[in-house]
Amino acid sequence: PPPPPPSPPSPVQPKPRTDCDCISVYQPNTRWRFGYRNSDYHEGNLYWGFHVWAVPADECDEVTFRPGFCCDQTLDQIEIALDMKVYNETYWRMVQYYWLIESDGTVVQQGPIGTANWSQMGLIFRIDPLRPNDYPPGMDLGVILSINPNYWNSTQQFPCGPSRLVDEPVCDYELHGLQVRDGIILKPVFQDSSMQIPECCPEGVYGLQPENLCGCTDNKLDSPFRLQQLETTVTPDEGELLFNMRINVTVVDMIREPSNLVDCANMDLDKVRLYIRKEYIGQVAAVFLGGKDRAFGFGGDEAQSWLDIMELGIPAQPVGNTLDLQVQMLPGVADWRSLCPTNALGTAECEYVFYGKWNLRVLDYDCCAHGLADPEVIQPLPTEDCDTNALHTPYSVELAEVTYDAGADTSTLTFAVNATELCDADSTNYMSCCDADLSAILLGLDSSKVVSVGSLPDMRVVPNKIPEGLNVTGVFGSGSSFALQVVVEGEASVGSLSLGQGYFGVGFRYRLYASADICEPGSCCPASFTGLA
Numbered sequence: 001p002p003p004p005p006p007s008p009p010s011p012v013q014p015k016p017r018t019d020c021d022c023i024s025v026y027q028p029n030t031r032w033r034f035g036y037r038n039s040d041y042h043e044g045n046l047y048w049g050f051h052v053w054a055v056p057a058d059e060c061d062e063v064t065f066r067p068g069f070c071c072d073q074t075l076d077q078i079e080i081a082l083d084m085k086v087y088n089e090t091y092w093r094m095v096q097y098y099w100l101i102e103s104d105g106t107v108v109q110q111g112p113i114g115t116a117n118w119s120q121m122g123l124i125f126r127i128d129p130l131r132p133n134d135y136p137p138g139m140d141l142g143v144i145l146s147i148n149p150n151y152w153n154s155t156q157q158f159p160c161g162p163s164r165l166v167d168e169p170v171c172d173y174e175l176h177g178l179q180v181r182d183g184i185i186l187k188p189v190f191q192d193s194s195m196q197i198p199e200c201c202p203e204g205v206y207g208l209q210p211e212n213l214c215g216c217t218d219n220k221l222d223s224p225f226r227l228q229q230l231e232t233t234v235t236p237d238e239g240e241l242l243f244n245m246r247i248n249v250t251v252v253d254m255i256r257e258p259s260n261l262v263d264c265a266n267m268d269l270d271k272v273r274l275y276i277r278k279e280y281i282g283q284v285a286a287v288f289l290g291g292k293d294r295a296f297g298f299g300g301d302e303a304q305s306w307l308d309i310m311e312l313g314i315p316a317q318p319v320g321n322t323l324d325l326q327v328q329m330l331p332g333v334a335d336w337r338s339l340c341p342t343n344a345l346g347t348a349e350c351e352y353v354f355y356g357k358w359n360l361r362v363l364d365y366d367c368c369a370h371g372l373a374d375p376e377v378i379q380p381l382p383t384e385d386c387d388t389n390a391l392h393t394p395y396s397v398e399l400a401e402v403t404y405d406a407g408a409d410t411s412t413l414t415f416a417v418n419a420t421e422l423c424d425a426d427s428t429n430y431m432s433c434c435d436a437d438l439s440a441i442l443l444g445l446d447s448s449k450v451v452s453v454g455s456l457p458d459m460r461v462v463p464n465k466i467p468e469g470l471n472v473t474g475v476f477g478s479g480s481s482f483a484l485q486v487v488v489e490g491e492a493s494v495g496s497l498s499l500g501q502g503y504f505g506v507g508f509r510y511r512l513y514a515s516a517d518i519c520e521p522g523s524c525c526p527a528s529f530t531g532l533a
Contacts, residue, residue: 022176022201023068030070030202031060031132034078034173037142038210038363039155043311046147048158049363050206052078052175053140054132069181070200074129077176078143082122083161087151094151094159095123101142101361108141121174122160129177129185142361156208163205170205216364218353220371222264224249224319225354227373240285241329243339245350245373247272247289249317264367267356269314271365272325275351277341278305285330290314290323346396346418348529349373388511390528392433394423397441397510399530400483404491410451411492415484415530417441417476433524436514438476441484444469444499444509449488456483469499469509 027033037049052075060071087094092113100109109127117123125143135141152159160171177200179186189197220226230244247269272289278300287296287309295310307327314323327339340350349372357366372391390396400416423434447465453472455461459482461474472484488497498508514524 022199023063023066023070023179025063025068025070025200025202026204027202028059028061029063030073030175030200031055031057032073032075032175032177032202034175034204035206036158036171036208036210039158040363041149041155042358042363043313044149046149046153046155047360047363048145048147049361050080050143050145051140052143054135056137057132068198068200069179069186070202072132072180072183073200073202074131074177074180074185075175076127076129076178078125078127079119079121079174079176080123080143080145081160081163081172083159084120084122085161087159090151091118091123094148095145096148097146098123098125099142099144099360100125100127101144103139103142105359105361121172131180144360144363158208165203165205168205170207172203172205174201174203176201216355216366216368217262217264218368218370220354220369223267223354223356223367223369224265224317225267225269225369226250227325227350227352227354227371229348229350229373240331241333243327243329245325245327247323247325247354248374249319249321249323262357262366264357264369266316267354267367267369268316269323269354269356270310270312270358271355272309272312273353273355274307274309274327274340275304275343276307276339280307280329280333280339281305283330283333284327286328288324288326288328342396342398343372345372345391345422346394346398346420347372347390348396349390386523386525387433388525388527390526392423393436393512393514393524393526394420394434394479395438395512395526396420396528397443397484397512397530399494399508402492402494409490410487411490413445413486413488413492413497415443415486417482417484419479419481433514433526435478436524437478438512438514440471440473440513442466442469442471442511442513443486444511445486445488445497446499449490449492449497451487451489453487454485456485 031054032052033055034052035050037051039046039048041047057071062069062071082091082095084091092115095113097112098110098117099107101107109125113123117125123145130141158171163170163172165172178188179197179200186197188199226248228246228248230246281298281300284296284298284307287294287307289309289312294312297308297310299306299308309325317323338348338350340348343349343351351372352370354369355365355367356369358364359366396418398416398418400414402411402413404411419438447463447470450463450465450470453461453463453470455474459474459476461472461484464471464473470486476482494508508530509527510530511525511527
């Protein structure tokens with residue numbers, strides 16, 4: 001018998017209604033942009049920061065490969081790629097918490113990462129619809145993720161996996177929103193089991209170069225904290241070298257720039273950076289601040305090296321309070337030079353940065369008071385009435401070397417008198433001292449042992465031995481650097497000659513004399529301590 005007729009075809013099943021259809025566009029077919037901002041560790045946590053912003057309308061062209069209006073689309077979902085082949089089961093353990101933060105610091109959404117944040121791409125965040133015009137130039141929405149360092153501990157690479165869009169080491173993202181035409185939001189419409197007015201879902205990639213932020217408030221006069229350098233001490237029994245400093249909280253006239261958006265007058269203190277000599281990198285045994293042992297680390301670039309004292313968590317301090325700071329070197333480090341190199345002004349005061357007011361939105365500090373340690377106040381001699389601030393002169397004095405001539409049984413101390421164009425005149429009252437001619441140099445050393453004094457080039461120097469030390473006059477002029485050579489009896493050391501050692505147990509006190517006005521001779525007498533070249 002013939003085979004039975006085939007069964008009648010099954011009825012065609014309707015296509016499932018789905019929200020998956022969307023207009024996938026790229027720049028420049030949308031005004032929305034997504035990018036990486038910054039990443040950093042803070043208080044034991046790893047943070048990654050991103051942001052979403054809108055470009056002006058004239059930087060967008062409507063999509064042409066299919067009907068749609070995505071330039072002015074809303075924004076109601078943000079997707080960030082994760083390597084789901086690795087983290088599909090543990091994404092909520094690796095990324096633990098998130099914040100969505102407006103430009104003014106308002107947190108519009110936050111919470112622990114959960115199943116509601118899972119997507120096939122990685123993480124998704126659903127928000128109340130935003131419009132591009134809500135974000136004029138300079139405004140954006142920050143997306144901050146808190147990462148568990150046990151799962152991912154890099155600030156250089158994000159665990160996004162390989163891009164599905166381009167064959168480059170970048171990360172993918174996707175944004176979602178509704179079409180907008182002539183200012184009217186077009187809501188999704190289904191017809192014949194398909195979406196007739198789909199959403200917009202612009203996608204793209206972003207690199208991992210940190211954004212060049214505007215920076216923090218770095219004027220030290222905006223901060224109540226000041227650094228004061230004290231002497232160096234050595235523990236007699238163990239020979240440990242300690243550099244002693246002090247952080248003072250004082251009332252000052254805050255010079256706040258109009259452009260500063262942050263008031264640092266009430267800042268906390270979370271990190272201190274000291275610029276130190278390169279040879280001291282790795283030679284620090286411990287750092288104590290406010291009586292507590294503090295975490296520290298080192299850094300540097302081609303120009304400078306620094307010591308970071310971190311995770312301080314010191315709240316704003318009352319006026320008049322002081323915090324003692326000690327930097328203890330490793331046993332065997334007996335180099336009696338200063339902890340800090342000569343600063344940009346050519347003086348011995350340490351360069352520092354005080355960091356406070358950590359900002360979760362930008363993953364950086366809002367306050368970074370940058371300056372030089374306050375010079376020790378050296379009172380004028382009883383007959384003097386002059387400006388003693390060492391920063392109010394372009395000159396500085398360094399002890400370059402000490403050599404011994406056994407045949408003559410004399411030692412030669414060579415001082416480098418340096419003239420630069422730098423002068424930190426923070427008040428117009430002292431501006432004239434920056435331009436004053438140098439007329440004399442007073443060195444705080446035992447002048448009874450001085451045999452002779454000379455200079456290179458010849459400045460026709462004349463030594464004068466006085467109870468306060470050795471006063472040297474000459475034709476120094478203005479803006480000239482030179483070497484001053486002092487020959488003394490016997491095999492001399494700094495300790496045997498100094499009439500009052502400097503900050504660090506080395507060097508000599510010195511005072512420079514200059515006249516800001518012919519009618520006021522000696523009106524400038526900046527005083528400090530010689531560093532070591």
